[in-house]
Amino acid sequence: MTRSFSLAVVAGDGIGPEVTSQALKVLDVVSKTHDLSFSTTDYDLGARRYHATGETLPDSVLEEIRGHDAILLGAIGDPSVPSGVLERGLLLKLRFALDHYVNLRPSKLFPGVATPLGDPGDIDFVVVREGTEGPYVGNGGAIRVGTPHELATEVSINTAYGVERVVRDAFARAQARPRKKLTLVHKNNVLVHAGHLWSRTVAAVAPEFPDVTVDYLHVDAATIFLVTDPARFDVIVTDNLFGDILTDLAAAITGGIGLAASGNVNPDRTTPSMFEPVHGSAPDIAGQSKADPTAAILSGALLLEHLGVPEAAAQITAAVEADIAARGSAPRSTEEVGEAIAQSVTDLGAAEGVP
Amino acid sequence: MTRSFSLAVVAGDGIGPEVTSQALKVLDVVSKTHDLSFSTTDYDLGARRYHATGETLPDSVLEEIRGHDAILLGAIGDPSVPSGVLERGLLLKLRFALDHYVNLRPSKLFPGVATPLGDPGDIDFVVVREGTEGPYVGNGGAIRVGTPHELATEVSINTAYGVERVVRDAFARAQARPRKKLTLVHKNNVLVHAGHLWSRTVAAVAPEFPDVTVDYLHVDAATIFLVTDPARFDVIVTDNLFGDILTDLAAAITGGIGLAASGNVNPDRTTPSMFEPVHGSAPDIAGQSKADPTAAILSGALLLEHLGVPEAAAQITAAVEADIAARGSAPRSTEEVGEAIAQSVTDLGAAEGVP
Numbered sequence: 001m002t003r004s005f006s007l008a009v010v011a012g013d014g015i016g017p018e019v020t021s022q023a024l025k026v027l028d029v030v031s032k033t034h035d036l037s038f039s040t041t042d043y044d045l046g047a048r049r050y051h052a053t054g055e056t057l058p059d060s061v062l063e064e065i066r067g068h069d070a071i072l073l074g075a076i077g078d079p080s081v082p083s084g085v086l087e088r089g090l091l092l093k094l095r096f097a098l099d100h101y102v103n104l105r106p107s108k109l110f111p112g113v114a115t116p117l118g119d120p121g122d123i124d125f126v127v128v129r130e131g132t133e134g135p136y137v138g139n140g141g142a143i144r145v146g147t148p149h150e151l152a153t154e155v156s157i158n159t160a161y162g163v164e165r166v167v168r169d170a171f172a173r174a175q176a177r178p179r180k181k182l183t184l185v186h187k188n189n190v191l192v193h194a195g196h197l198w199s200r201t202v203a204a205v206a207p208e209f210p211d212v213t214v215d216y217l218h219v220d221a222a223t224i225f226l227v228t229d230p231a232r233f234d235v236i237v238t239d240n241l242f243g244d245i246l247t248d249l250a251a252a253i254t255g256g257i258g259l260a261a262s263g264n265v266n267p268d269r270t271t272p273s274m275f276e277p278v279h280g281s282a283p284d285i286a287g288q289s290k291a292d293p294t295a296a297i298l299s300g301a302l303l304l305e306h307l308g309v310p311e312a313a314a315q316i317t318a319a320v321e322a323d324i325a326a327r328g329s330a331p332r333s334t335e336e337v338g339e340a341i342a343q344s345v346t347d348l349g350a351a352e353g354v355p
Numbered sequence: 356m357t358r359s360f361s362l363a364v365v366a367g368d369g370i371g372p373e374v375t376s377q378a379l380k381v382l383d384v385v386s387k388t389h390d391l392s393f394s395t396t397d398y399d400l401g402a403r404r405y406h407a408t409g410e411t412l413p414d415s416v417l418e419e420i421r422g423h424d425a426i427l428l429g430a431i432g433d434p435s436v437p438s439g440v441l442e443r444g445l446l447l448k449l450r451f452a453l454d455h456y457v458n459l460r461p462s463k464l465f466p467g468v469a470t471p472l473g474d475p476g477d478i479d480f481v482v483v484r485e486g487t488e489g490p491y492v493g494n495g496g497a498i499r500v501g502t503p504h505e506l507a508t509e510v511s512i513n514t515a516y517g518v519e520r521v522v523r524d525a526f527a528r529a530q531a532r533p534r535k536k537l538t539l540v541h542k543n544n545v546l547v548h549a550g551h552l553w554s555r556t557v558a559a560v561a562p563e564f565p566d567v568t569v570d571y572l573h574v575d576a577a578t579i580f581l582v583t584d585p586a587r588f589d590v591i592v593t594d595n596l597f598g599d600i601l602t603d604l605a606a607a608i609t610g611g612i613g614l615a616a617s618g619n620v621n622p623d624r625t626t627p628s629m630f631e632p633v634h635g636s637a638p639d640i641a642g643q644s645k646a647d648p649t650a651a652i653l654s655g656a657l658l659l660e661h662l663g664v665p666e667a668a669a670q671i672t673a674a675v676e677a678d679i680a681a682r683g684s685a686p687r688s689t690e691e692v693g694e695a696i697a698q699s700v701t702d703l704g705a706a707e708g709v710p
């Protein structure tokens with residue numbers, strides 16, 4: 001029986017459309033060997049629409065998107081638009097409106113991938129970044145703007161409700177992994193109110209997961225360990241802003257943001273979850289077929305996992321691993337990488353005996 | 356003519372006292388070859404005092420400290436004290452009360468130092484971290500603590516006055532360096548109010564320093580470049596929290612926090628500036644003579660530079676470089692490292708013909 005899924009596709013700005021089309025190609029190929037069918041709706045959102053209409057994410061479009069099974073997103077942001085307008089008005093609006101409280105960012109050093117670390121060890125961890133609170137809530141303001149008396153604030157908002165649900169999700173993910181280790185990252189010696197809420201919540205939830213080992217690192221110390229001993233990490237749970245910072249660093253040590261996938265997940269499944277590469281719109285290389293679509297393709301794998309088709313997800317991941325291992329130093333175009341991975345998916349499907 | 360300086364010494368917790376005494380030893384040795392004299396006052400502050408009296412930094416002690424030419428600090432923080440009590444009540448209280456708005460953190464990869472990066476390149480930059488604003492102001496709170504309805508906030512406060520003075524200081528430092536490059540690091544696509552204040556301020560001050568090249572990075576991207584291309588940085592100016600995170604990472608790529616020195620500087624010289632290693636109190640190795648005192652010793656060099664004795668500062672730095680280049684893999688005690696650097700300072704003084 002064919003399983004059918006509806007996808008809202010927000011290709012977005014810069015390299016977004018290029019990498020998204022490769023992700024869709026790979027999803028299409030894998031759908032054949034797993035009896036899946038995807039219907040896609042393209043949403044023209046981002047810089048072009050903003051310039052044409054002044055809109056970032058109209059409520060009616062948000063409601064349409066809400067009707068899909070999942071969202072595939074490319075990248076948002078363009079230098080022609082004031083910094084923050086599209087990020088806050090589109091990307092973060094989607095994450096917040098759809099209550100994507102688990103921002104899931106796996107980091108794995110695939111065999112054959114170049115890393116800036118001299119002796120990386122065995123890197124395989126996942127960051128569970130809170131997605132709907134913290135300094136990202138947009139609760140800031142400014143007075144006397146542009147005068148010598150300007151004052152600007154940013155308010156980090158943290159609730160027991162919000163922290164507990166993401167902490168519980170992170171514990172469950174840690175429990176499902178072989179090493180069963182959870183590291184809370186915060187800065188509870190300075191941001192004492194938010195930090196202690198996080199620490200107390202982890203301590204309170206821990207007894208429900210007695211087989212999970214728990215430790216704590218300040219965010220500054222965590223960046224040190226990410227470069228000196230990244231193999232120490234299994235699951236990291238952290239706040240929205242710290243998660244943003246740590247996952248770019250995590251991507252850098254595992255071969256770069258060209259390979260880093262992410263999911264903005266609502267584990268309650270009351271809204272569509274959204275899958276996107278960790279990288280941004282990279283306007284400097286947009287339209288030149290230079291972007292590496294691997295992160296977008298791996299985001300497609302996370303999407304399949306979330307939709308309950310882990311075999312198909314694993315096939316994409318295996319195809320990516322095979323492609324990475326075979327990568328030489330010669331540059332390939334965005335299409336060439338996508339094509340190679342799609343071909344590898346097909347080959348793997350054939351090897352499994354699926355026509 | 357002998358120049359005399361009064362130093363307030365806050366050795367603090369954990370390894371603080373061990374590393375501070377080595378820093379003082381080196382200052383003593385260098386004073387002989389440069390006709391300096393230091394009078395020191397020890398302040399017993401930190402965990403022991405807190406447990407004995409409940410005090411972190413009594414106002415009367417703060418006023419005494421204020422009467423000195425500079426402060427040498429070891430490390431603050433102990434697991435026996437709730438996280439944040441000593442950090443907020445002592446370390447940050449000193450930084451804020453003494454208006455240390457320039458938190459100066461140089462990062463240099465000395466020849467011979469092991470780095471986790473495979474191909475580090477020529478790392479030599481300085482982070483100018485704002486020290487009196489941002490999310491560090493302590494302007495947060497919580498309601499319904501310990502209930503399912505707990506809400507905790509942290510407020511980042513940023514003023515034109517506060518941002519402009521540190522930005523101007525950073526520009527001046529960039530101008531004084533050969534490469535004359537300044538990188539603003541923030542997250543102005545999310546923290547739009549604070550971020551745009553920073554961006555506008557940099558743009559407004561830039562014309563005063565026409566020979567300084569300016570660029571901007573989001574904090575997440577900055578962590579990537581710190582591991583993939585750290586040589587791109589010359590002077591970084593950034594907010595208090597981002598600076599905290601970036602400088603631990605910067606320390607990690609240049610040999611670890613055992614080598615990273617810092618100054619909490621009031622460039623207006625209306626209060627004593629404070630010099631301390633970037634590392635913390637490391638309670639796990641305290642009292643075992645295992646701590647590397649190099650960061651504390653280099654903090655002494657920053658202190659001398661601030662007090663207007665750059666020749667003496669340079670001599671300490673040269674002695675540290677010589678010691679590092681000669682370091683084998685055999686572990687040395689805290690005293691042995693301090694002794695070796697002190698000896699090297701003496702040798703350098705003799706080479707310069709000073710008895």
Ligand SMILES: CC(C)[C@H](C(=O)O)[C@@H](O)C(=O)O
Pocket residue numbers: 076077087088091244278280544545575
């Ligand atoms: C583009 C930006 C708003 C976004 C974020 O800060 O979350 C990005 O950096 C990411 O990590 O997905």
Ligand SMILES: CC(C)[C@H](C(=O)O)[C@@H](O)C(=O)O
Pocket residue numbers: 189190220431432442443446599633635
């Ligand atoms: C101990 C802590 C409060 C401090 C900070 O966060 O500033 C430390 O990490 C530092 O960088 O000096």
